[in-house]
Amino acid sequence: MNMLESKVIQTRFEKEIFIEEKSNISISEFRFLDKNAPFYEFMIGLDLIRIRDNEYYGNKTSYVIIRVSEDLQSLFVLEPDLQSIFAIKNKQEIEAAIELIHYLLVDSQTFKQVVSEMISTLKRKNLINGFEVKEANVKLAVLERLLNVSNEDIEFMIRMENIA
Incomplete structure (x- = not known):
């Protein structure tokens, strides 16, 4: 049997489940250093399964922006304008999303693959x-x-607005 690692973000309305497989992780939109932006930047997309009222509610891809300092020493996690993994979440739910991103960047062997x-x-x-x-x-x-x-x-730079 092949057991898969998964992480669950419990929100007020549903469970967002990230199953740690290479096909559920994408890295895109790489931006290079320039005179107006002294950093490198890219997006990480995570495919999440949504469960609402204990039933499959569909999949969604949520994104986070990773900004790397010019000297490659610091990473900043930012919230994108669209399809953010932090969107429509209260403080505790945002903390769960931060924990997932932290796990992905530091500990996930699948992400490293x-x-x-x-x-x-x-x-x-x-x-x-x-x-x-x-x-x-x-x-x-x-x-x-x-x-x-x-x-x-890693430094998280997320808008911590309480939507609830």
Whole structure:
């Protein structure tokens, strides 16, 4: 039997269940350092199963933005404007979502496998010009940094507004 790791966020209305499989984690929208934004940024999407009144209510993908400092030393977790994992949650529910993101970045071997596969794919990519090589090297550095995140590296910058 193959037991899967899962995490549950209990909200007022439903349970949001994250099953730790590579297919339920996506990393996208990588943004590079520029003069207006002295950091690197990307989005992590998590596919969640929704259970309402003890019945399957559908799936949804919720996102979180990860911002990495220019020196690659600090990671900041930010709330995206759309499809945020923190949306429509009270303080306790937001804390449960923070715990899930923290687990993902620090402890999840599945997340590290997703990142490692991205690194391997990027290394095999046929790059044509110097600009592509430079972008690939930066992306590699940021992705490699994700393989060694500790508790002290992460700072959460979430709007803690109580919706209830």
